[in-house]
Amino acid sequence: MEMVDRLVEKFKEFTRAKGMKVTPQRVAIYRELVSRCDHPSAEDIYEALRSKFAGISLATVYRTLTNLEKVDLATKVATVNGIARFDGNVKPHSHFICNKCGRVIDIDCKVKIDIEKLKEMNLSAEKCELTCYGICDKCQH
Ligand SMILES: [Zn+2]
Ligand SMILES: [Zn+2]
Known part of the structure; x- marks a missing residue:
């Protein structure tokens, strides 16, 4: 888990440096993504977080993941069924x-x-x- 904490800290620094707000939801989405190695879809992350965040929506999760991809903190993986899957491992x-x-x-x-x-x-x-x-x-x- 230590590795995940370090990544989350880097994510917070990066987000602040970009002038973006570090919201608990964004942090949770990023943390969820980098904690798993099953290359989750936006739906998977939404399902994992919606019990913890009453106001979270699938659209927010999708938008956050897409933004993470834009700033190279996540990548999109090619899939068979056309549903976008995300990878927190950017190496x-x-x-x-x-x-x-x-x-x-x-x-x-x-x-x-x-x-x-x-x-x-x-x-x-x-x-x-x-x-x-x-x-x-x-x-x-
Ligand atoms: Zn199989
Ligand atoms: Zn991967």
């Missing part, structure tokens, strides 16, 4: 997405995109990510 990493249950699992990946090759093609890369699609361990049984 470059790859994902395995299960075609059956939709689980998004962090994976180690040795394959790298050759940025130099892209430069030769005059393509300026901003973000590279690799996603594997298949059937997860649980769904194989």
